[in-house]
Amino acid sequence: MDTKRILNFNAGPAALPLSVLKEIQSSFLNFNNCGMSITEISHRSFWFDDVINDAVLRTKRLLKLDDRFHVLFLQGGASLQFAMVPMNFLGDNNTADYINTGTWSTKAIKEAEILNKKINIAGSSKDKNFSYIPENFNFTKQASYVHITSNNTIKGTQWHKFPDINKIPIIADMSSDIMSRPLDMEKFGLIYAGAQKNIGPSGTCMVIIKDDLLKKALNIFINKLHV
Amino acid sequence: MDTKRILNFNAGPAALPLSVLKEIQSSFLNFNNCGMSITEISHRSFWFDDVINDAVLRTKRLLKLDDRFHVLFLQGGASLQFAMVPMNFLGDNNTADYINTGTWSTKAIKEAEILNKKINIAGSSKDKNFSYIPENFNFTKQASYVHITSNNTIKGTQWHKFPDINKIPIIADMSSDIMSRPLDMEKFGLIYAGAQKNIGPSGTCMVIIKDDLLKKALNIFINKLHV
Structure with missing residues (x-):
């Protein structure tokens, strides 16, 4: 059966190591x-606690995340984060900056607009069909966050140096380059990545959030957490 | 290995037939x-098209759904539907009726309220700790829908006869009794059910929606469908 395995270089779904697939297969009728x-x-169950806790620990070790960072595995893909981010962090009295570098940035912006959130396009490379990463920005002084897409596979561009924005946290969709390079996590308040491109099978989205941004989530949701 | 299988009567996760688990296992390294x-x-891929189309067809056959009904398999569980339903069907100029029969109805109501949607509690059994299904209602004449929870495992109550509400569609959370009895689908505009209780593994939520309710989804989302 091994010899029939194909080499999958498709941009979307992630090929998994054969050893991982075999481990899943052998335990499929009787997990642990x-x-x-x-x-x-x-x-x-504690069986599942072990699975999720181990995934969190491995993520923290690989990305060198200290205890300020929380690692979540959520449903709905990176696309649901397009809505969850503004829903959680933009109320009536604040705004966020978005930088538009292609297809997925455009969708993130559109989703915030559908929700009637106040956002500012602080930079864009739309003028040249998203063929470059912008270097000139008009950041908002009191923005709650700056949203970027770290890598744009469709256009072939990638942020090589992330902007310094005077302590305003960057929120980044890293679906297509997560775990491909070391990150200076100090700049980021939240990172999200659909697992299926770089780190796992379809069906889960990894979200990493820093304590200080989490504390700024809208009160109505914060209160809900403590119910 | 078969002899080690346990009998799982847990209220939450669904036990799957051993034959299904074995089929998944045997094809796990080389699907189709x-x-x-x-x-x-x-x-x-057409491999996955076959999987999803087959699941839709079987659902339609088992629940006797004609072509007015669309069957979707979504992420986020029934809980995400608590938010998606009011987000899709309640704008500034309409309202919906909710009937509160327990823990999950209460959560559905709370989610609509968090979203600042106008809703009316048209009936409730909260006065007696949700120990019965209400029979007296104050329905809104022009409600966009009436939301109910068809079965309440925690309290042990179930709707045996669904109310007739003058052509206003019922939206029902049927997570804990879907597929357990025949349904008169004429009354329903939308049914949703987290799969893990009655019909499959954790991770997907089945949503059935009728054409005429779908057409009443807020314009902003309808327009988005055609992008």
Whole structure:
């Protein structure tokens, strides 16, 4: 069966190491000797706690994240983050800067606009069909965050140096280059990445959020967390 | 290995038939002879089209759904539908009726309120700790929909007869009793059910929507569908 495996260089779905697939396969009827498949066990069980805690620990080790950072695995892909980010961080009295570098930045901007959130396009390379990363910006002084797309596979551009914006946190969609290079995490308040491009199978989105940005989430959601 | 399987009567996660688990296991490294795992293939591939189209067809056959009904498999669980339903169907100029029969109805109501949507509690059994299904309602004449929870496992109550509300569509969270009985689909505009209770593994939510309700989705989203 191994010899039939194809080499998958597709831009979207991630090929997984054969050893990982084999481990999943061999334990599929009886995960960790619990007598059930991993698809059948409770998300509240200690068997599943081990899976998620291990994934968080590995992420923190690989990206050198200290205890200020929280690692989440959410549904809805990076596209749901296009809505969740402004819903959680933009109220009636604040705004955010977005930099438009291509297809996915455009979708993130559109989603914030559909939600009637006040945003400012602080930079764009739309004038030349997104063929470059902008270097001139009109940042808002009190922006809650600056949103960027770290890598644009469709246009072939990538941020090589992330802007310094006077302590305003960068929120970055890193779906297509997460884990491909070391990151200076001090600049980021939140990073999100659909797993299927670089780090895993389709169906989960990794979100990394720093404590100080989390504390600025709109009160209505913060209150909900403590219910 | 079969003899180690446990009998899982847990209220949350669904046990799957052993034959289904074995089929997944045996094809896990090479789905449908494509040379890849199903976790690695594109959602745009014809291999995956077959999977999703087959699931839709079986759902339609089992629930006797005609061509007015669309079957979707979405992420975020039934809980995301608590938000998606009011976001899609409640604008500034309309309202909806909610009937509160327990823990999950309460959460659905809370989510609509967090989103600042205008809703009316048309019935409730909160006065007796949700120990019964209400029979007296104050429905709104022009409500966009009436939201109910068809079964309340925590309190042990279930709607045995769904209300007739003068052509206003019922939207029902059926997570815990979907596929357990025949339904008169004429009354429903939308049904949603987290798969893990009654029909499959965790990770997907089945949403069934009727054409005439779909056409009433807020324009901003309708326009988006055609982009």
